[in-house]
Amino acid sequence: MTDIQVLKGHIIYTKEKDAFEVHENSYIVIKEGTVRGIHDTLPEVYRYVPVMDYGNALIIPSFIDLHIHAPQYMQMGVGLNLGLIDWLNQYTFKNEAKFEDVAYAKKVYPRFVDALYQNGTLRSCIFATIHKESTRELVKALENKRLSAYVGKVNMNQNAPDELLETTEESIRETMGFIEAIGDSEYVKPIITPRFAPSCTSDLMHQLGQLSHDRSIPIQTHLAETKREIDWVMSLFPDSKNYSHVYKDHQLYGDQKSLMAHTIYLSEDELEMAKNDNIFLVHCPNSNLNLTSGIMPVTTCIDKGLQVGMGSDVGAGHKIGMHHTITSAIQCSKMRHVLNPEERILKESEAFYLATKMNGRFFGKVGSFEEGYLFDALIVKDPDDLIEELTPLERLQRFLYCGGPDSIIGRYLEGCSI
Ligand SMILES: [Zn+2]
Known part of the structure; x- marks a missing residue:
């Protein structure tokens, strides 16, 4: 399963325009650069795949x-x-x-x-x-x-x-x-x-x-x-x-x-x-x-x-x-x-x-974490630890209004870390 990746964190994206999808402490599974699913517990079939655990960071579409x-x-x-x-x-x-x-x-x-x-x-x-x-x-x-x-x-x-x-x-x-x-x-x-x-x-x-x-x-x-x-x-x-x-x-x-x-x-x-x-x-x-x-x-x-x-x-x-x-x-x-x-x-x-x-x-199929979308993502973690008092969605709001490059600790394009 070398072509499979699993990332863990607070996963947020918008499937529809009217609401954020928020998956706290969840796993996103990627195969050959494409999203396969989001899970709150990792399915047994992926047991041997090493998990890239981003802890309290947010995982959002780039x-x-x-x-x-x-x-x-x-x-x-x-x-x-x-x-x-x-x-x-x-x-x-x-x-x-x-x-x-x-x-x-x-x-x-x-x-x-x-x-x-x-x-x-x-x-x-x-x-x-x-x-x-x-x-x-x-x-x-x-x-x-x-x-x-x-x-x-x-x-x-x-x-x-x-x-x-x-x-x-x-x-x-x-x-x-x-x-x-x-x-x-x-x-x-x-x-x-x-x-x-x-x-x-x-x-x-x-x-x-x-x-x-x-x-x-x-x-x-x-x-x-x-x-x-x-x-x-x-x-x-x-x-x-x-x-x-x-x-x-x-x-x-x-x-x-x-x-x-x-x-x-x-x-x-x-x-x-x-x-x-x-x-x-x-x-x-x-x-x-x-x-x-x-x-x-x-x-x-x-x-x-x-x-x-x-x-x-x-x-x-x-x-x-x-x-x-x-x-x-x-x-x-x-x-x-x-x-x-x-x-x-x-x-x-x-x-x-x-x-x-x-x-x-x-x-193409880009900009969401629904199954079949290319995994283009940012890993967002505010440099200020105290922000972890906020919910993941509040932290996303804070990033959008007050954040910048300092808050982006990882970038993925089609599943590749760049
Ligand atoms: Zn112009």
């Missing part, structure tokens, strides 16, 4: 981030007095232009990846920059740390400084080159990444949509983050019915798995479209607050049956750890509730579910 910008790791917390478009022009584009220098990428990306690892984000969907070679350095850094990710070489051929603009032909050629270059990566897959509609001409978006379709590659981009951006998009693409349709009209919406970040200001028609086309809406609460974009109506979207995930959106989000995103999403929903009591507050279990099981859907 975090997944569905929207993060690796180069912006260098500008977290900087320039957040500005709104989206000014923040892009005054800070972000200048910062991203530096990644033309591969040596710079080699310095920055391993630190970014280490920050993901330290904070327990073991899978993520990442925007890089337009630069293929630097983006390959990001892939190497993820592989070295054995973190799972979708990585996108960003596409931009209009409305940015010259040093961040590609021709349409370059943009497609370099994207195909990147896809080929990482084809055999064990941990990283490509994702088509038009930055957002204003950065791409219709011709470029058509070709990216075709590429996504032909190669069955998923898509990530931004949608309806600010009102100023929406007005701009509709002036650039007057033939499309709404912002969502700009992507749909270019096969960049729902044809393959699609991640749409922010989606704060979707019309009723667009919400219906997102539901019908099985789009992942990605809520990025810290970024919503920092850039004064507004706050996504997250519980309204969930209650309409939409697929809602979560992202840190570093660097418009100022914290890389998904536990910060979870608590910020709850806080944001409370503020929306105060302003509009008809909108309900996001429950803690729901926010945790979004960052684990719901985000995990993008990667």
